[in-house]
Amino acid sequence: MTSSNTRASAATAPAGEPGNRVPRRPPPRRRQGSWAPLLWVLPALTVYGVFVLYPLVETVDYSFFNWDGIGAARPAGLANYQHVFTQPALYTSITNSFVLIVFFTVIPVVLGLVSAVLMREIKGRGAGTLIRTLLFLPQVIPLAGASIAWTWMYSPTGVINQVLGAVGLASDQHPWLGDFSTALPAVGIIGTWVLTGFCTVLLLVGIARIDPSLFEAARLDGAGRWDEFRAITLPGLRREIVVCVTVTIIAALASFDVVYIATQGGPGYSTMVPGLEIYQLTFIKQSVGQASALAVVLVALVLVIILPIQRLGRAR
Numbered sequence: 001m002t003s004s005n006t007r008a009s010a011a012t013a014p015a016g017e018p019g020n021r022v023p024r025r026p027p028p029r030r031r032q033g034s035w036a037p038l039l040w041v042l043p044a045l046t047v048y049g050v051f052v053l054y055p056l057v058e059t060v061d062y063s064f065f066n067w068d069g070i071g072a073a074r075p076a077g078l079a080n081y082q083h084v085f086t087q088p089a090l091y092t093s094i095t096n097s098f099v100l101i102v103f104f105t106v107i108p109v110v111l112g113l114v115s116a117v118l119m120r121e122i123k124g125r126g127a128g129t130l131i132r133t134l135l136f137l138p139q140v141i142p143l144a145g146a147s148i149a150w151t152w153m154y155s156p157t158g159v160i161n162q163v164l165g166a167v168g169l170a171s172d173q174h175p176w177l178g179d180f181s182t183a184l185p186a187v188g189i190i191g192t193w194v195l196t197g198f199c200t201v202l203l204l205v206g207i208a209r210i211d212p213s214l215f216e217a218a219r220l221d222g223a224g225r226w227d228e229f230r231a232i233t234l235p236g237l238r239r240e241i242v243v244c245v246t247v248t249i250i251a252a253l254a255s256f257d258v259v260y261i262a263t264q265g266g267p268g269y270s271t272m273v274p275g276l277e278i279y280q281l282t283f284i285k286q287s288v289g290q291a292s293a294l295a296v297v298l299v300a301l302v303l304v305i306i307l308p309i310q311r312l313g314r315a316r
Contacts, residue, residue, distance in 0.1 A: 056299070062292035069288045080293035090294060093272040094301070096184060097253045100273070103188025104195055104252035109244050111192075112199030113237075117229060119200070120207050132204065135197035143194065147261035150190045151177065154262075177263050180270045187271050190258050195251065199244045206240035207233060242313030246306055253302050274298045 063080050067073035084090050119131060138146060153159045154176040161173040176186040214232050223231070256275030259265065265272040265280070274294055281291035 059292045059295050062288055063296050065289050067288045068286040069282065070286075073289075076289055080289045081297070083290055084293050084297050089269055089272065090274075090277060092269050093274050093277045094298075096271060097255070097273050099184055100188050100191060100252040100255060101249060103185070104191040104255070105245055105248040107192045108195040108199045108248055109241065111196045112203050112244065113234075113241075115196070115200040116203040116207055117233060119204055132201060135200045138194045138197050143257050144261060146194065147190060147258045150193075151262050154186055178267055180267055183263055183267060183270045187259055187262050190262065191251065191255070194258075195248050199248070202244055203237055203240050206237045210236040239313050242309055245309055249305055249309075250302060253298065253305075 062073075064076060064078075065073040066076045066080075115135065122131070155161075156173070156175050160176065164170065164173050174182060176182050210232065214236075215228055218228050218232060254275055255273050256279065259271055259273050259276050260279070263271040265276050275298075278291045278295050278298075281287045281294065
């Protein structure tokens with residue numbers, strides 16, 4: 001009886017009395033589907049869509065037509081893709097790109113790992129900074145200028161042949177960019193020189209991120225340098241290695257400027273790569289459809305190689 005009277009009096013009492021305050025309703029929650037974050041990235045998305053996605057869609061469209069870039073386009077169906085997979089020259093250009101992966105990816109990542117581990121051991125702060133600057137310098141130099149400089153060095157009267165002659169190896173002097181057997185490795189060495197510093201600096205940053213107590217504990221347990229590298233450094237650098245491999249593989253498969261300046265695909269087709277082949281098909285042979293088909297195949301090839309590597313980097 002008492003509790004019912006209390007509830008009745010609370011219901012009929014003025015709302016301003018202390019014992020009869022009506023609980024406030026919580027403020028409405030913000031809808032999770034808010035468009036505000038999208039507005040911040042909209043300018044970047046617009047630029048990306050106009051200059052990347054739209055040209056990509058147009059490239060796929062052009063790949064199904066025969067077009068010289070000026071006149072009317074004629075439907076070609078899958079003939080351009082059949083041309084890509086049946087022409088020996090185009091097949092050679094893709095094969096050369098896989099050879100360049102050795103020079104653009106494998107060697108720079110291995111040298112970067114070795115350099116980063118050795119630089120971690122350097123106690124002198126000034127010496128370490130100087131070495132990092134020298135290694136990263138090729139990334140600052142314009143690639144066109146670096147390619148021209150290497151072309152001079154590779155010439156029959158260039159620095160490389162002069163050094164070989166000075167040390168008594170005149171028989172090994174060579175027209176490095178004019179020989180079928182040495183032209184592609186010579187171009188690959190330019191890529192190695194450019195990308196090794198990038199891999200070294202990135203991996204050095206990754207090593208600095210690893211907890212130093214792990215190395216101290218390993219040394220207290222009697223682990224050697226190789227054991228530290230295998231059990232601590234290498235697993236700790238997994239994400240950085242994935243980034244290095246991704247960037248350098250794309251650079252190898254999409255290479256154009258170094259090859260164009262150094263050899264223009266020669267001698268013969270010994271240094272031809274898909275990027276240069278696309279350029280020649282479009283602007284010299286005026287076969288935009290075939291160039292577009294090769295570009296689509298190149299994009300698909302990059303995705304097929306890169307996506308599993310990215311998944312490997314995200315795996316725990």
